[in-house]
Amino acid sequence: MDSVVNEKTLTENGIELRFSKVSLFGVGDLDTLKLNIFEELRSPSKQATSKFKRMGKMPSKWRRLSKFTKSFPLVGKHADTLAHMYFSDVRNAIVCFDDIERRNPEFSLRMIFGLALFLRDNRNCRVLFLLNKDDLVEDDQQEFDRYFEKTFDGKITLNPSxxxxxxxxxxxxxxxxxxxxxxxxxxxxxxxxxxxxxxxxxxxxxxxxxxxxx
The missing domain is CATH 1.10.8 (Helicase, Ruva Protein; domain 3)
Structure with a gap:
């Protein structure tokens, strides 16, 4: 996907659209997903890309630190706050969720749809889901059908021979x-x-x- 998006700078109303492709494989909660989205943010322009490469190293360092600080309630509270600060920068972007069917089963599909709606309506983002719907368990398939029309404008079915x-x-x-x-x-x-x-x-x-x- 990176090579496709990098072929030309994507803009909307003069605003450059960054992009983030995240895998949900093994992801079990919303905070982790939000941090992953920020961590994978890229920009088609070289200047912005170098900036975000530097910033992109920060969440992974903080992720390691937060595992330790969460043992201490007061410090752990600030760790969560900083994680939310990272996510506040996710706007004007194309966000692609991959491997949805391979996420932690305790992570509700409804919460992922809710995040997609939030990004679309409040952060000027374009959201894509990449998944094999047939691999979703029955409850997830029903939930997917229930929220799909509220969240997405359309779908493309890839069925190659x-x-x-x-x-x-x-x-x-x-x-x-x-x-x-x-x-x-x-x-x-x-x-x-x-x-x-x-x-x-x-x-x-x-x-x-x-x-x-x-």
Missing amino acids: AIECCDIAFGEDKKYSSIKSYALKLPISNIRILKKTVRLFDEVFELSKNLHSS
Whole structure:
């Protein structure tokens, strides 16, 4: 996503839109998600990007410190306040939530939708959800359908064929031709699985070269 957004500066009414792509994998609470959004903020302009690279190091340092300070009620309270200060800078941005279906199950989908609405209505943000809806548990699917129309203007369903997925994963490298043909016969249309297959194949390929050389 970074390379796509960096192709040109995105502006709205003369305001440069920054962007933040965050994975919810394992995320279990709203404060952690808010801090992650700030930590991943990027800007298409080089000047702003260097600024945010410096600022982006601050939350991770504070995250380590806050784990210790939360043991002390008074100090921990200020730790939470500073975390909210970081999030207050999240505005005029494109925010992309990924891996929603892989979040901590205790983290309510309703709270994520609530945050998306807040960013849209109060922070001039454009919000995107990237997810495989079929991987959501039944309760989450119902909640997703309930809040979707209130939060989003539309949706794009990506349903590539096995041929398209194999072209993305294997490219035109002929050394993958045999596993590509098997993937098409099955057929496999999960790009993540195909890329894992490529990595495993490359590891075995390197090992086999070493065996022959010895």
